[in-house]
Amino acid sequence: MKLLSEDYTLQVITLGTAVLGAVCGMLGSFAVLRKQSLLGDAISHAALPGIAIAFLITETKSPVALLLGALISGLLGTFWIKGMISKTHLKSDTALGLVLSLFFGVGMLLLTYIQKQPNANQAGLDKYLFGQAATLLVADVWLLSGVALLSVLVLLFFWKELKLLLFDADYTKTLGFNVRFLDVLITSFIVLAIVLGLQTVGVVLMSAMLLAPAAAARQWTNSLGIMVVLAAIFGAFSGVFGTAISASTSGLSTGPVIVLVASFFVLISFVFSPERGILFKQIRKYKNRKALKLFKTLSVMYEIAQTHEDISRPHAIKILNNFLGYSVNTLKELEDQELIKINGQMWSMTTEGYQKAAQLFNQNMDSNE
Template identity: 75%
Template sequence: MDFLDYIQLVFNDYTLRTITLGTAILGAVTGMLGSFAVLRKQSLLGDAISHAALPGIAIAFLITGAKDTNTLLIGALISGLIGTFWIRGIITKTHLKSDTALGLILSLFFGFGMLLLTFIQKQPNANQAGLDKYLFGQAATLVESDVWLMAIVTGLCLIVLLLFWKEFKLLLFDKDYAKTLGFNIKTIDVLITSFIVLAIVLGLQTVGVVLMSAMLLAPAAAARQWTNSLSRMVFLAALFGAFSGVFGTAISASQNNLSTGPVIVIVASVFVIVSFIFSPSRGLLFRQIRFIANRRDLEQKKTLAFMYHIAKTHDSISHPHTIKILNNFQGFTRKTLQKLVDKDYVTIDGTMWSLTQKGFDTASNLFNQQNKDDE
């Protein structure tokens, strides 16, 4: 199935349209909220919350005996919030760091959740089948009501971000200053964390407990490479998340036996890899290009300074010197010499070189600047 066929199917096929819209909205909201988790250096938060939600799903099923999606997600939300507040309590009441607290809650809740799932699987009740979809996700189970719920949560998230944008920025970059201004930091922290929990819980049905943290972090990590502005980062993260959902769904729909959730995560990871390599400001490629350019510039300056010290001992700066003098100089290369010629700093006559007035003045300025810096 090519891309045009997929576009036609999106408009004509109810199931595919629902899944595409659902994954796009999920990617957008998790990308937005994931930006705050990444900037607060709480990358494990999404992993801990998603795993902490598993016992809530199992307990909700044990209580109701039904696989109603809304009921199970309410159980996951309650369990996720409990896990989140336990993490906060461990950090504030003990000397343990946040990564230790996140790891403890993640392993504790996930282990308890797996124990409950094992217990449920052994019950003589056919209705228990299918709960394991929350481990790895099953996007095909999305229905229109799920998409509307995601859209409503995304809308609420946007409203809250716009209303408390200043407070969120202060919380991210200068918590102590926010306290001095009289802001209730604890309330703001609970608010943004609660929305992160809600977004993660909504994504469990699509991506699953195991992979949900990637949906929260990957778009934000990719967006961080392209900008230093929080507003642009949030926008780009939402965009990358939405595209990950759409492209992941398209790839999954075009092939047989490809789970949508893992494919979405792989697509999001591709955005991260591309951003890490090709971002103009932080990308590895452009960083290497800048490093090579800076090294060449340094070699040119060192060679020019060496020539300056030689020329300064003569009455005329244009006095010719043999190139052999440069051969034992560490910074000298033939390419460096040619660059100096191209810039009209040096003239070459056979095997002899001499400084131009422009080259002498430039080297003199560099030498004087170096002396000032040393002082």
């Protein structure tokens, strides 16, 4: 933290990665919910030829020119994917794989060609493959901030329409909304966010930056609004913590560390989220098994007690073995709930226990009917 407060360059990089993470989290939520998780991977790889072609045309490494080339190439790849899906019988995963492989192959071919040229300016283009956050400038942060602000405004303005599009595109169309425009709008912003992140995270890891915060946020809520906000927070913290870890440890690249931090948020969410987390699911399963075991034991006791006029008549514990077996813990739990009484090796039902058992028994009979 001391290094962050004293190093202006590190402050710029941290702010840039935080804004990038927030933008990717917000827009990545829509990609995840639209089941277009591989779209980010395809777009990031499809942007590579645009970077190379922009360099060949301008013969400079101007970030504006290179990112503009990446944006055009990314949009071309995106709409090519959509065209293949809508006009052919190919599935979305096939179209994504084809475009990803084709564009990335062309991009690598062009980069190889550029590297063999005598032009000294070609050095450093490979940073777009793996990212180089240290090259972020104040102008880049302003650009990212502008895109973040514009994204927020667009999401707020078209919130109702985009929400409908996510969950029922056909119904959205019947209401008179321009589904194609909305689809192009959100897809274009996703492409823009990916292109802006190439300089920081790189082609190879950009997909994770887009999807990880959204995947983590999805575990915590069923509300789209809350999910978008949480994804933005997870993305921003991934950028901040990833940059801090990278700066404090020599030899660590910032982009991969940011992705690892984002993946850590995903892991924590998968394990500890109350509704979908693995830990709480196991706890619920354990409680359900325990409740079922108590119910079965109490049902057997109820059937035995029914055969006698006095429901509080003691019975030998070993008689339960003739029905389902029992455990000491089960009997202790029933006793703690004051549903039965244990006296040595004998048990008897309390009035409360008999009434509850009768209620549960009747409910079970009704459900079976």
